[in-house]
Amino acid sequence: MRARSLSVEWTIFWILVHSLSVFLSGLLLAAIPNIIIFTLGSGLGITIIAKSVRTVTRHNTFRIDGDFVYWVIISTIAFWMSRTLLQLIGIVNGLEYCLLAGTGIFILSSIFRTVSPLSKKKTPEKHQSHPTKPSIFKKHIPDFYFPKSGNDSYLIEIRIVDRRLKTKIKGLEDEIVNEFGIKQYRFVPHISLAGGLSTSNEKQLISVFTDLCSKTPVMKFQIKGFSAFEEPKRVIYFDINPCENLKQFRFDLSQRLKIFCKLKPFDFDGKEEFVFHSTLTLNVPELKFKKIQEYVKNEHYDSSEYFYQQDYYCQEQSHPRRV
DSSP states (O other), X not given: OOXXXXXXXXXXXXXXXXXXXXXXXXXXXXXXXXXXHHHHHXXXXXXXXXXXXXXXXXXXXXXXXXXXXXXHHHHHHHHHHHHHHHHHTTOOSHHHHHHHHHHHHHHHHHHHHHHOTTSSOOOOOOOOOOOOOOOTTOSSOOOEEBOOBTTBSEEEEEEOOOHHHHHHHHHHHXXXXXXXXXXXXXXXXXXXXXXXXXXXXXXXXXXXXXXHHHHOOOEXXXXXXXXXXXXTTOEEEEEEEEOHHHHHHHHHHHHHHTTTSBOOGGGGOOTTTOOOEEEEEOSOOHHHHHHHHHIIIIIIOOGGGGOEEEEEOOOOOSOOXXX
C-alpha cells in the first residue's frame, strides 16, 4: 500500500501543536520529580491537546474512550523516545527542545499509527478485475439500470458490485457525516452515465439503451483517487478513470438520447470533457467543504485504499427495471 501523505501545511500545523503540548506539559509538570509520572502526565497532556484541536479542525466530539486511551499510550511512548534522544545529544529545554520534541512526537506517532494492528487503517486486499454480465433483471447486480431520480424519470448508471468496496465507501460516507455533523443522503455507490433525464417515450429509451449495449465490447474503469466539484452543489467524489470503450459508450448514449430526452447540461459534454465520478458527499455546507476535502485527501485516507478496477460486458436487455 502506498504510504499516506499529509500536506506540508498540516505537517507543520501538527508539529507546532505537539511542540506547544510539550511546552505546556513541561510547565505544568515541572514540580513532579518522578520521571515515570512526568512522562505519563506529558503523554496525557499531549493527547488532550491534540484531541481538543481535532474537535475544531474535524468537528469531532471529545470522547474519553478506548481510542483516547490508545493515543495516550502512543503519545507517552513517542514523548519518552523523543525526550530520551534529545537528552543524549544535550538538548533538554528551550524553544529548540520543544520544536524537536514536537517533531519527534509527530513522526513517531505517524509511524505507530501505520504499523499498529490497533490502528483504524488496515492494509486493503487487492481488488481483482473480474468480468460481469450486468442485467437489469438481476436482483443483486443491477449494474446498468434506470432508477427514478428525484423529479426526473430515469438515471442511467453503473453500480459498483464489489461488496467489500461498497462497505468501505459507505463507511467513509458515515465517518464524514459523524465527523463533520452534516446531513447526507445515503448514496448507493455508482457512476452516472446519463441523467437524471425525462422522456415521454420509454419504449424508445429502452431500445436505444439495449441497442448500444448489444454493440459495445467489454468496458473497464478504475477508481483512482478523490476530487471535488465546487459548483453548483459542492460535491466530493471518487475520481473514475474510464477506458475508451466506456467513454465512447457514454458519448454515443448522450448523442442518441438528446433527440427525444430532456438531459442535464453535463450530459452534453464531449467524450473527453465528461467527468466520470462516483459521488461521496453532495451539497456540503460551504464552510465545511474545504475541511472535508482536506480530511479525505490528506488527513485520514490514502486513495490507494480505494483503488479498484472492474470490467463490464454489455448484453442486450429487453426491458429496464423502472422504480
